Every structure is written in structure tokens, then in C-alpha cells.
Amino acid sequence: MSDAASAPDDLLVSRLYLHPIKSCGGIAVDEALLIETGFEHDRAWMVVDASGEFVTQRELPRLALIKPALRTSDVMLRAPGMLTLHLLLDTVEAPCRVKVWDDTVAAYDMGDLAAQWFSDFLGQRVRLARFDPAERRLCDKQWTGEFEAETAFADGFPLLVTSTASLAELNRRLLAAGHDAVAMQRFRPNIVLDGLPDAHGEDFIDELTIESPDGPVLLKLVKPCGRCTIPDVDPSSAVQGNHVADALTAYRAEPRIGGALAFGMNAIIVSGVSHRLRIGARVTATLNF
Numbered sequence: 001m002s003d004a005a006s007a008p009d010d011l012l013v014s015r016l017y018l019h020p021i022k023s024c025g026g027i028a029v030d031e032a033l034l035i036e037t038g039f040e041h042d043r044a045w046m047v048v049d050a051s052g053e054f055v056t057q058r059e060l061p062r063l064a065l066i067k068p069a070l071r072t073s074d075v076m077l078r079a080p081g082m083l084t085l086h087l088l089l090d091t092v093e094a095p096c097r098v099k100v101w102d103d104t105v106a107a108y109d110m111g112d113l114a115a116q117w118f119s120d121f122l123g124q125r126v127r128l129a130r131f132d133p134a135e136r137r138l139c140d141k142q143w144t145g146e147f148e149a150e151t152a153f154a155d156g157f158p159l160l161v162t163s164t165a166s167l168a169e170l171n172r173r174l175l176a177a178g179h180d181a182v183a184m185q186r187f188r189p190n191i192v193l194d195g196l197p198d199a200h201g202e203d204f205i206d207e208l209t210i211e212s213p214d215g216p217v218l219l220k221l222v223k224p225c226g227r228c229t230i231p232d233v234d235p236s237s238a239v240q241g242n243h244v245a246d247a248l249t250a251y252r253a254e255p256r257i258g259g260a261l262a263f264g265m266n267a268i269i270v271s272g273v274s275h276r277l278r279i280g281a282r283v284t285a286t287l288n289f
Contacts, residue, residue: 021077045130052104156266221288
């Protein structure tokens with residue numbers, strides 16, 4: 001941060017995103033409801049292989065082309081060359097067990113029609129699972145400390161926070177190297193902050209207090225988000241490159257996570273479950289130094 005003595009005092013929520021199906025397209029929303037595992041319907045569904053192991057854009061970049069639309073009673077899925085698939089929000093089929101990273105958790109299989117739709121589009125046998133809301137998948141206590149934070153099918157934490165300043169710096173570097181700018185959707189955040197004076201200022205934030213119509217929401221930023229190959233997948237074409245990783249390599253190796261390339265901060269919910277966050281909400285930050 002440019003001024004280590006004080007936190008920025010003019011922060012706003014610039015964007016909110018949901019990603020209903022892990023590793024598929026995201027949805028920009030004006031308002032999102034906080035539940036124990038993050039935003040309602042965020043990473044609530046997941047594509048799995050025949051053994052119940054999760055699959056992502058790392059292995060199947062075409063997942064990026066599956067575009068969801070969240071409606072009152074269903075999630076509507078579109079993909080090139082496919083008829084629209086509707087997933088009812090209040091309907092599941094058989095209980096099952098699925099694996100996401102090192103966690104094996106309770107879930108519900110979404111049935112043969114959904115399985116066939118995803119298999120046809122992706123070109124291999126897969127199924128679709130929905131997270132069991134009765135399951136408590138806890139975040140790594142190494143990072144959450146005294147808090148017992150929960151998440152659904154996200155990689156490890158309920159929320160991901162990035163900033164417009166961070167993307168602007170990355171795009172400055174990409175353009176200088178002769179590449180096209182990229183959109184924030186590649187980084188799949190939930191909350192995007194505007195008003196940080198420096199790129200990656202979110203790295204130095206301890207807690208965020210966000211105004212909401214239901215009262216303040218308190219988030220704690222606990223771990224830098226290490227980046228894999230997904231930000232190098234073009235969400236409009238599913239073509240995989242290496243320009244983003246190459247640019248980040250020059251300046252974003254993060255010692256707190258073993259030198260992995262970092263963009264954004266994983267956050268947990270300290271208070272404010274059942275509150276609604278809105279674009280334009282005012283944000284107060286406290287720093288961690």
C-alpha cells in the first residue's frame with residue numbers, strides 16, 4: 001500500500017459474481033445473499049468423473065463455455081451446439097459422495113439427463129453433483145485460525161476478493177508485452193473492490209466491513225489465492241494460452257503460499273450470514289500491518 005499508516009477510506013463494491021457450477025461460467029449480479037458457505041448458489045454444483053472426483057477447466061477448458069443464468073426456480077445452462085438445460089433449484093436426485101481436492105463430501109447426483117448433457121458437450125463421461133447443504137466442509141484452520149469457516153465446492157474458502165487496481169496493473173503489463181487485456185472473469189472472484197490506491201492492495205487487508213441493507217458484513221481476508229492455469233483460459237473461446245501466467249510470474253510470486261503466483265485474497269465470513277451484499281456498497285478496511 002502507498003500509505004502503510006492508514007487504510008483507504010473510499011472503497012466500494014464494484015462487482016459481484018456467482019459461479020453456480022464449479023469451473024463453468026460466472027454470473028455478474030447486482031445483489032448476492034450471504035450464507036454460511038459464501039454466496040447463495042455459488043459453487044453449489046460440480047462436474048465429477050466416473051469415480052466422483054471433481055473436474056475443472058484445468059483438465060477440460062470447454063467448461064468455460066457453459067454459461068449459467070440464475071432464475072427464480074432454476075439455473076438455465078447454455079453451451080455452443082447444445083439445447084438449454086434447466087436445473088431446478090428445489091430438486092435433486094440420488095445422494096452420493098464426491099471428492100473436491102482432499103475432501104470427500106456428501107452431495108446429490110443431478111440425474112441422467114444432466115449427466116448426458118455435460119458428457120455430450122465435454123466429450124467424456126461425467127456427472128453433475130449438488131453440494132449437500134447439511135454437509136459442513138470446513139476451511140483449512142491453518143489460515144482461518146479460531147474461526148470455523150465453511151465452504152461448498154469452492155477450492156478452499158467461501159469468498160474470493162479482488163480489486164480493479166490489481167486487474168489494471170496486470171493489463172498494463174499485458175499490453176506492454178503486446179498482448180490483449182483480460183477481463184476480471186478469468187480470476188473468478190466473488191467481490192471486486194474499487195478504490196484501492198495500489199495494485200494488489202487487497203493483500204494487505206485484514207478485515208473488510210461492507211455496508212448492506214441488513215446491517216454490516218464483516219469479512220476476514222485470510223490467504224492469498226494461488227493461481228493455476230485457469231486464468232489463461234479465454235472464457236469466450238476456451239482457448240488456453242500462457243500470457244497471464246507469464247505476466248504474473250514477473251511480479252506476483254507470493255512467499256506466504258510457497259512462491260505460487262497470487263491474484264486476489266480468499267476471505268471468510270466473520271459476521272453477516274443472511275445479509276445481502278450489493279454493488280456500490282461502501283467498504284471499510286483494516287490493514288494487517
